[in-house]
Amino acid sequence: MKAASRVDPPLALLAVVVVAVFLGKLWWADTPFYESGSTTSALLATGALVKLASLALGAVFSARLTGLFEGASRFGWRLCTFWFASWTVGQAILAWHQLVLEVSAPFPSPADAFFVAGYPAMVAALVTFVWTGVATGLVGTTRSHALLGTAVGVPFVGLAVVVLRPVIAAQGAPLATAINIAYPAFDILALAPTVVLLRIAARFAGGALFLVWALTSTGIVFLVAGDLLYGWFSLLQFTALDPLLDVFFLLGYALVARGAFQQLRISSVGAVA
Numbered sequence: 001m002k003a004a005s006r007v008d009p010p011l012a013l014l015a016v017v018v019v020a021v022f023l024g025k026l027w028w029a030d031t032p033f034y035e036s037g038s039t040t041s042a043l044l045a046t047g048a049l050v051k052l053a054s055l056a057l058g059a060v061f062s063a064r065l066t067g068l069f070e071g072a073s074r075f076g077w078r079l080c081t082f083w084f085a086s087w088t089v090g091q092a093i094l095a096w097h098q099l100v101l102e103v104s105a106p107f108p109s110p111a112d113a114f115f116v117a118g119y120p121a122m123v124a125a126l127v128t129f130v131w132t133g134v135a136t137g138l139v140g141t142t143r144s145h146a147l148l149g150t151a152v153g154v155p156f157v158g159l160a161v162v163v164l165r166p167v168i169a170a171q172g173a174p175l176a177t178a179i180n181i182a183y184p185a186f187d188i189l190a191l192a193p194t195v196v197l198l199r200i201a202a203r204f205a206g207g208a209l210f211l212v213w214a215l216t217s218t219g220i221v222f223l224v225a226g227d228l229l230y231g232w233f234s235l236l237q238f239t240a241l242d243p244l245l246d247v248f249f250l251l252g253y254a255l256v257a258r259g260a261f262q263q264l265r266i267s268s269v270g271a272v273a
Helices: 002-028 037-066 071-100 110-135 142-169 174-202 208-236 242-272
Strands: none
Touching (some): 071 110, 174 208
C-alpha cells in the first residue's frame, strides 16, 4: 500500500489539472489562451500521448498478470493483454496522423481495424471476470447478475437503435457504415458485464480488490459514454462539447490501466508471500 500512497497523489493531481484544462475550453473557448495555436497543439499532444501511454501500460500490466494466475483468470488477463495491445496500435496510428503528419486520421483507417479487433477481447474478458467472481459463490448468484445485466442492457439497446438508425439510413460507404455500427454495438455488449463487475466490486468495498474492479468498471463506463456521445454528436455535427468527450476518453483509458496496475500490485505481493 505504501507504493500506492507515493504514486497515486501526484497522478491524481496531474489528472485534476489535465481535466480542468480540457473542461475549461467548454466555457472559455473564445479566450486568447484557448484560441492560441500553441494551446491547441499542447492539448492535442496531451490527449494523444496520455491515451497511448495508458493503453501501452495496460498491455504491459495485463501481460505480467497472465503469469500470476491460472485457469479462467489467466485467460481473462490474456484477453485484456490483446485488448490493450490492439488499442495501443490503433491509438499509435491516430497519434501518428495527429502529431507527426498534423492531419486528422482518415475514416475508416487502419486504426479502426485495431480498435474493432480489441472490442471482442474486452467484452470476453469482462464476461470471464464476472464468471470467475460468481464461481467463488461469494458475490451473488448467476441469476441475479444476469437479471442486472439484462436490466442495464435493454434500455441501452433502445438507445443504440436511436443512434444507429440515421447511420444506416445515410447509406454511406459499406465499410464506414459497418464500423459506425460496430462501435456502439460493442459498447452495449460491454456495458452489461461492466455494471455487474461494479456490483461485484461493491461486495469487497474497502479492500484492495474493490479498487481493481471499481477503477476498471468506471473507466469502461467513461469509454462507453464517450463512444456513444461521440457517435451522436457526429451525426448532429455538434462540436461544442468535444472537450467533454476528450475528458471521458482520457479518464477511461487512465482508469482501466490503473485498475490493471492495482491487480498487479496485490497479485505480486501474494506471489512473493
